Amino acid sequence: MNQSHRFQRKTLAILLAGLLVFVAGCGNEAAPASAPVESEAETSAIRVLTTTASRGDLSRGTEFVGRLEAAESVKVFPKNQGQIVHTYFSAGDVVQAGDLLFELDTEDLETNLELAYLQYQTAVIGAETSLMNAERTKENSARQYVTVKDNWEDLEEDYDDQRSALRDARDLAKNGLDKAQKEYDEKYEGASAEEKKTLEAALKKAKTEYEAAATAFTTFVNTYEKTEDTYKTNKKNAKTDLEYAERAYDLVSGGGDGETLGSAESAIRQAQLSYERAQKALEDAKVYAPISGVITTKNADDSDMVAMTNPVYVISSQDKAPVVSFNLSEDGANALSVGDGVTVVYNGKEYQATIIEMAAEADAATGLYAAKAQPVVPLESVRSGAVVKVKASTANAQDELIIPLDLIEYDENQPYVYVYRDGVAVRVDLVTGVSTADSIVIESGLTDEDQIITTWHPDLKDGAAVYAPSLEASASQPEEAPSGDSSEEQPQESSSSAGDEKGE
Template identity: 35%
Template sequence: MNLKRMTSLALAAALILAAGGCSGASSGQAGGQGGARDSGLAGPGGDGSPAENQAISVNTTLPTVEDLSLTTDYIGTVKAAESVNIYPKSSGTVTAVYFEAGQQVDAGDLLFTVDSTDAELALERAKVTYDQTLRNIDVEESGSGNALTILNYESAIETARQSYERARDNLDLASDDDFDMSEFRKVRKRWKDATKAYDRAQTDETWSELLEAEDDYYELLDDYTDYQDYVTSFENAYTDYEEALEKYEIYKSQQVGENTGSYELQRQAAELTYQSALKAVEDTRVYAPIGGVVETKNITLHENASTQSSAYTISNKDVMSIEFNVSADGVSTLNIGDTVTVTKGSGSYEATVVEIDSKANSVGLFPVTANLVDDSPLLSGVSAKVTAATQSAEDALVIPVDTITYDADGSPYVLVYEDGKAVQIHVTLGITTRSYAQVTEGLTSDSLVITTWHPDLADGAAVSLKSGV
């Protein structure tokens, strides 16, 4: 290449560089802070030196108020919300089977039976023992076991009753005689008064009255004495009769008090034995506790059924649930009634948390159960992703995460536009997602947060808003 051609090429290159510099001075555009951004650099001046104190053109955004949540994904297992393993309560040979796996059953349906021969014999023996115990107690309580003692009491009562009736009749006869009790009382009073009058004044007149009153009194005294004997005999006979009755009642109450507890224990023991035998017979017939689908059947006709092995598993698939395990930190953010999202393939379904175990399982996680809200095609036993909100904030003030910068101390801050300058404001953050962050302190809904990135953009830098921003 000759020297003339080299000189021409150099001159062309210089012209191209000069043209590019002029174009940069006229654009003045800046990009966002988080990615490929407009530089916003000022071009060289007419003399070839950089322009000084030229404002950086920036974009801004206002914080928005939104509901923000932070979610965590888990793997869960779908199952019927209500599922029961059925164990026979009585071991023995299976004598009948009524349902197979896959069939629908209703609550109360008879599933299978176990040989009840021995149980029915035991029931008959318990019934005989129970009936005999009741008869023995009836005999004891009626007093037949103390017949001689009772006969003596009854004989004493009868003797006292007869004596009482005779004394009553004699008194009635005495009352019907000529003896007048009221007349006797008058004469006795006149005699006592005459005695007192004579004692006060011993005169012939008082002495005469005393003798006359005394004659009348002693004349009636014998009749009164006879009458009083009848009264006394009646009163004594009546007292003897009442005492005989009372002694008999005391004896009976003592007998009942001493033996009632023993009788009741005997009755209860016999009844418990009978009821236990009756239940043993009932336990040879096994019924469905819930309605649903027979998931598994583990018994066979004519083979032995064990109380230690599940015979049937029945699931009510009207409501399906999903069970997943959560860490201690995660379980503290979940509550009964929270909604989670269940995803399987391209399908997504909502579920409501209905149970949160308070005890960790063998791997240190806490089982959580959620019922699927709507009908879903998910089958028992399949695995699915469960998405749960582990943190949430309602009506949160949020900004894009790529507007946030961290200083040397790790404190977050943003640049906001204020009166033609970029102002650095430290902020306090709450929930942060991939796209947005909650600001709890530092900004208001009117803050103009700068979204443009520029190498010279810093606290106090002159800035201007782009047209239309």
């Protein structure tokens, strides 16, 4: 919707609103006492019309200007740059569709194909090797982690047993020391010199045995703590190595979900694509006639170098059926290709046609891509130069939500609409898709049930109170067939004294 039209529409709506207010004021004195009185909420709310999005298909067509040519004339381009080995026809010869016109030298193409095949084989071997190495690394890391984990568990089990044994030995030595000390204290003063030596020796021995047992216990505990720290570190490192190996294996293999393409498979596919391209280039070294007809121009002979931008032959159809030549913009050239269908409009009639020729490069002067289309049914004219219209579908959407284009407002570059929700206008930002002159696909933002406000009002904004009489009446009244009226239900509507419906 252009700005001037919307401004005029809004200005007219405001003038109408003022006129209605004036008329209503003049007529209040004569209003009958039984006239219905709107509620305060209805009076303050904006009365609106609503609609819903439809679901269906949408195709965006682009129109090009074309001209009729008296006879079909097709330029035959080489699909690769190279040297012609042999041409099979001359100017004036009659050819049939599918006849071999010329061949390019294939020596370099065959070399490229062989190299591409070797690269493909190398990619396959490399991918298998990468996958095997990643799998081996993963398995080794898993085994290493299990070993370190088992060692840690064995250490804990041995620690409990050895600690108990050393503690018992220490306690036993302590008991022996206490016993020796007690005997020494009780007997030493009254003992003979020989007995004193025996008591001293027994006490010394008990102390030595206790100190040795206590030292062994303490040394074992301290050594275990250091060993425990080492085992913990080894276990942590082994777990980190295992997780890294698992991630590396997933990157190479694709994770095994069937959806993610691993680096191994990606390398194979890339090499396979290069091989297929080289194979296609070799096949394209032989160029065949796309149509039956007479060769009107031959631009190259044997041993000549040719480029993809220069036609080698020009073939004109014998049956005089006209073809349509037209020029494409870059977008049109990207959307269409040889073999695609288009519609030709001539003298008000539509004819289905197929693109049979499209230039690989744009014209240096115009920047457009030359193309030709062959009508399936001959046009009712053989006169050259007649201007026709060529219509092509450059974008399609199927089973999508579609709304009229003029319902959409824009906040800078963000499209949005207002929807009716429980008496409130709610702004909904949209993601749009394919559009035509009057419709647009909504990819996200709306549902099939959303009530889109179609009424324009100067005070309509996000959060504004709105009133849709038909929606609120249908919500408050029981559903029953209207008596005495078999006509279809009227669209959801309510007029606004200060607004107008979008798109009118």
